[in-house]
Amino acid sequence: MAVYFDNAATTPLDPDVLDAMLPFMREHFGNPSSIHGHGRKVRAAIENARKTIAHLINAAPAEISFTSGGTEGDNYAAFGSIRTLGLRHAVTSKLEHHAVLHTLQALEKTGDITLSYVQHDEQGRLDLAHLDELLKANGRSFVSLMHANNEIGNLNDIATIGDICQEHKAIFHTDTVQTMGHYQHDVQQLKNHFLVGSAHKFHGPKGVGFLYRRPGEQVSPLIHGGSQERNVRAGTENVYGIVGLAKALEIACRDMDAHHRHIQTLKDRFIARLTAEIDDVQFNGLSALADQSLYTVLSVSLPPSANSEMLLFNLDINRVSVSGGSACSSGADAGSHVLRALGCDPQRGAIRFSMSKYNTAEEVDYAVEQLAKMYRKVPA
Numbered sequence: 001m002a003v004y005f006d007n008a009a010t011t012p013l014d015p016d017v018l019d020a021m022l023p024f025m026r027e028h029f030g031n032p033s034s035i036h037g038h039g040r041k042v043r044a045a046i047e048n049a050r051k052t053i054a055h056l057i058n059a060a061p062a063e064i065s066f067t068s069g070g071t072e073g074d075n076y077a078a079f080g081s082i083r084t085l086g087l088r089h090a091v092t093s094k095l096e097h098h099a100v101l102h103t104l105q106a107l108e109k110t111g112d113i114t115l116s117y118v119q120h121d122e123q124g125r126l127d128l129a130h131l132d133e134l135l136k137a138n139g140r141s142f143v144s145l146m147h148a149n150n151e152i153g154n155l156n157d158i159a160t161i162g163d164i165c166q167e168h169k170a171i172f173h174t175d176t177v178q179t180m181g182h183y184q185h186d187v188q189q190l191k192n193h194f195l196v197g198s199a200h201k202f203h204g205p206k207g208v209g210f211l212y213r214r215p216g217e218q219v220s221p222l223i224h225g226g227s228q229e230r231n232v233r234a235g236t237e238n239v240y241g242i243v244g245l246a247k248a249l250e251i252a253c254r255d256m257d258a259h260h261r262h263i264q265t266l267k268d269r270f271i272a273r274l275t276a277e278i279d280d281v282q283f284n285g286l287s288a289l290a291d292q293s294l295y296t297v298l299s300v301s302l303p304p305s306a307n308s309e310m311l312l313f314n315l316d317i318n319r320v321s322v323s324g325g326s327a328c329s330s331g332a333d334a335g336s337h338v339l340r341a342l343g344c345d346p347q348r349g350a351i352r353f354s355m356s357k358y359n360t361a362e363e364v365d366y367a368v369e370q371l372a373k374m375y376r377k378v379p380a
């Protein structure tokens, strides 16, 4: 049996998404900027995709810009708003994805901003009173705090963060890469100025995503050239990617409740079986708490006897694909900045199981069995 439990890294393409994309690889090849019939056909598909996505998050089509994925959307939100509005201070947390952390650190290095980090406890819960203090003490700021953490699954309370940001007139971006297509996002309810999606995290194609931008929020272009995407992102559009992105989000939102239930059942099974099979198994962050963590992610902390790299290697030999990441920071293993920030024991191995609608209970049992046998004592 070969099993794939690395869906937070990327998900398999849904066959219905591929079917929607194929005509735009075969017969509909026109350039969407061309005004003739071949071009107009393709332009219409892009604008339909924009409408579909806008509708699914309760936005207007003009508020959606297509990007190459989550990283680019995070960069647009940060560079675009900090440079356009001349903001001098930004707030994030040490638990953010590098797409946010390294982007803000680059802006700090060039002297555009000073950067503050919201404190958190050892389980990764953000200290929102500290966020409030940081915003009170500094001028108008850019805030980037993710919805769900891609390594440990912690869900942040983006509604309350939005309220705090609004009180201090901060620009609030939230990285929703791991939750888009897995939770409903209604931009009329949220106070976010920006949020992002990346198709390959919800059974769409790689290399395509979108940025939502609240009306009135201008962002300066990162890519200069033609007037595509209302002058924000030049270059001929990734047409079949965009068509696939919209189809994938449509399916994900349509089937969300059923998938949520199915995947949470798998996660519960993982937790129960791992706890029964391996002594001293623990879960990083809030990963094991159903109401405070992303249902697709389970971050497991394993007893100190084994090292994380060997765990992954052994699982891989047994055809179980997962992600690892210990808190180690020496040698070739740069380790996980998230687990380090939580103060996790560097001697303990860490494995992230991340699930999708295609996984089954049998696959959970198989993966647990492969992991558990590495911890079983060989009979004398």
Ligand code: PLP
Binding pocket: 008, 009, 068, 069, 070, 071, 072, 074, 097, 099, 146, 148, 149, 150, 175, 177, 178, 198, 199, 209
């Ligand atoms: N943000 C988060 C939370 C992610 O998990 C990822 C991808 O793993 C990204 C951003 C980057 O997205 P992309 O691969 O589409 O650039």
